[in-house]
Amino acid sequence: MRSDFDIGRFELISGSNLPAAQLAYETFGELDPAGDNCILLPSYYTGTSSSYAPWIGEGRLFDPATWFIVAVNLFGNGVSSSPSRAHPDSAGAAFPDVDIADNVIAQHRLLTHLGVKRIRLIAGWSMGALQAYEWAARYPELVDAILPIAGAARCSPHNAVFLEGVKSALLADPAFRQGRYTAPPVQGLRAFGTVYAGWAYSQEFFREGTYRELGYPSVQAVVQGWAADHEREDANDLLAMLGTWQSAAVGKDHPGGFEGAMADITARAIVMPGSTDLYFPQADSEREVELVRNGELRPLVSDLGHVAGRPGVRAAETAQIGAAVRELLGS
Numbered sequence: 001m002r003s004d005f006d007i008g009r010f011e012l013i014s015g016s017n018l019p020a021a022q023l024a025y026e027t028f029g030e031l032d033p034a035g036d037n038c039i040l041l042p043s044y045y046t047g048t049s050s051s052y053a054p055w056i057g058e059g060r061l062f063d064p065a066t067w068f069i070v071a072v073n074l075f076g077n078g079v080s081s082s083p084s085r086a087h088p089d090s091a092g093a094a095f096p097d098v099d100i101a102d103n104v105i106a107q108h109r110l111l112t113h114l115g116v117k118r119i120r121l122i123a124g125w126s127m128g129a130l131q132a133y134e135w136a137a138r139y140p141e142l143v144d145a146i147l148p149i150a151g152a153a154r155c156s157p158h159n160a161v162f163l164e165g166v167k168s169a170l171l172a173d174p175a176f177r178q179g180r181y182t183a184p185p186v187q188g189l190r191a192f193g194t195v196y197a198g199w200a201y202s203q204e205f206f207r208e209g210t211y212r213e214l215g216y217p218s219v220q221a222v223v224q225g226w227a228a229d230h231e232r233e234d235a236n237d238l239l240a241m242l243g244t245w246q247s248a249a250v251g252k253d254h255p256g257g258f259e260g261a262m263a264d265i266t267a268r269a270i271v272m273p274g275s276t277d278l279y280f281p282q283a284d285s286e287r288e289v290e291l292v293r294n295g296e297l298r299p300l301v302s303d304l305g306h307v308a309g310r311p312g313v314r315a316a317e318t319a320q321i322g323a324a325v326r327e328l329l330g331s
Contacts (some may be wrong), residue, residue, distance in 0.1 A: 045245060130155075193229055
């Protein structure tokens with residue numbers, strides 16, 4: 001069952017604040033007396049804590065009979081404090097810029113409140129991977145292992161340009177009205193999803209007709225499906241999370257910068273870039289993993305592009321992730 005952790009006025013690293021911040025989360029299993037059997041699953045773009053359900057349960061990646069699993073929602077995702085769900089002073093277009101670090105600091109408060117003393121593993125796909133890196137760099141004494149999947153420790157310039165493209169498609173809709181819309185900017189939302197569809201999957205996915213495995217009868221059905229999915233999203237929520245993604249970089253407030261923060265990571269890390277990912281390409285992870293003292297690069301071999309590794313998509317990718325999970329948890 002989903003719960004809300006009331007933080008109150010939450011100071012952001014930008015100097016702004018959320019007047020009445022709430023962090024939404026779900027827990028599965030029981031925390032052991034030592035407080036050290038925690039698995040943390042941070043949410044991803046347009047996902048929620050419930051999106052990790054395919055990984056949780058008996059016989060799945062994380063069994064609640066053994067682990068205390070906390071799935072937590074990003075600020076801006078429509079479940080935690082977001083433009084669509086915020087104090088009137090920070091709702092809609094007034095929602096402040098929120099950093100990955102802000103999310104992690106709030107999550108640290110939540111886990112402290114829950115009695116967690118140590119995190120056995122932080123596993124996250126896409127923006128969940130950004131949070132896993134930030135956690136391991138900011139609170140190295142608390143984190144045993146991380147599993148960043150199809151993600152990175154920072155948003156690359158090319159990634160930021162891709163995001164700027166989908167954002168521009170939404171902003172071009174006159175109905176958006178600089179975030180002060182009175183009805184959903186449907187054309188902009190559909191354009192946003194349409195542009196997104198071309199980046200989410202690999203060239204091979206389209207060339208070989210792999211889309212049929214995911215239930216799409218044609219390429220056009222992929223495009224239409226992504227347009228329809230994003231039409232249901234709140235435009236300001238999409239932009240709030242997108243801003244968090246674009247600005248992501250470990251070590252913003254570290255005296256040693258990005259490299260110094262990465263060197264502080266003591267957790268064991270198995271880094272799993274998607275082998276055909278257009279958002280977070282393997283070459284970026286190869287450079288980043290060299291900065292992590294206990295890091296290992298283990299590409300997630302898939303023709304699905306960025307979607308490889310998203311919970312519940314396909315068994316072949318889940319099996320590769322499961323092998324890494326078992327290794328990191330020592331079973």
